[in-house]
Amino acid sequence: MNSEEEQRVREIRNGNEEAFEELFFEYYASLCGYALKILKSRDLARDAVQEVFLKIWRNRASWNIYRSLKVYLYQAVRNKSLDLLEKKNRQQNLTKELSEQALNSLTKQKIEQQKKYEQSDDVLQLIEAIWDIAEEMPERRKTVFILHRRNGLSYKEIGDVMGITRKTVENHMALALQTIREEINY
Structure with missing residues (x-):
């Protein structure tokens, strides 16, 4: 110098x-x-x-x-x-990595969401099929099934409402469930 x-x-x-x-x-x-x-x-x-x-x-x-x-x-x-x-390259790599992770995450979320929709659609179809099957049951069995599953009444309450014994309610429910299982191959 x-x-x-x-x-x-x-x-x-x-x-x-x-x-x-x-x-x-x-x-x-x-x-x-x-x-x-x-x-x-x-x-x-x-x-x-x-x-x-x-x-x-x-x-x-x-x-x-x-x-x-x-x-x-x-x-x-x-x-x-x-x-x-070097800092710029690290930032670009990080941005690229974060973008890929976000894209992967969104893709996974979309797939999971699609599966949920499909599953909920399947569940809705199954529920619809169960109620269709219930509509075809003999009147008393259908009434017992609806009072228990749709209205949430206990077997004792159903017996009181319908004027039948609890054991008869249990038998009607067992037959209703058996019919549903057979119809939907469960």
Whole structure:
């Protein structure tokens, strides 16, 4: 590092904003061009260069350079550009992975939902078939079945309502269930 560069570094280290601005404007455009070659994005290139200068200013009190100022700046921009590139790639990979997971999740949810609809449709058809079978049963058996399954009455309550014994209610229910099982092949 020549004496002029040493003087500039010393001034910046002492908080001389004018010396810092001169350094910034002297190298900003060429460093952005260099970063652009690495990052392939003007915005990211500008970010890389600005972050390097921001770091220099924030750490100016302890800023030491042992080689050419120009070489230092280009190496710092290269390192920052590579960091940003790696970060960008990680974000893209993460975004891709999250998108795939979301798509897989939505697909699984859709399949599960479709199965539920199909199952509920099957259940509805089965219930409909059971009630159709019940309608074809002898009157007393049908009444016992409907009072118990549709209205929720106990065997004793059905017996009281119909004026028959609990045992007769049990027999009618057993025959009704047997008929339903036979008809739906269960």
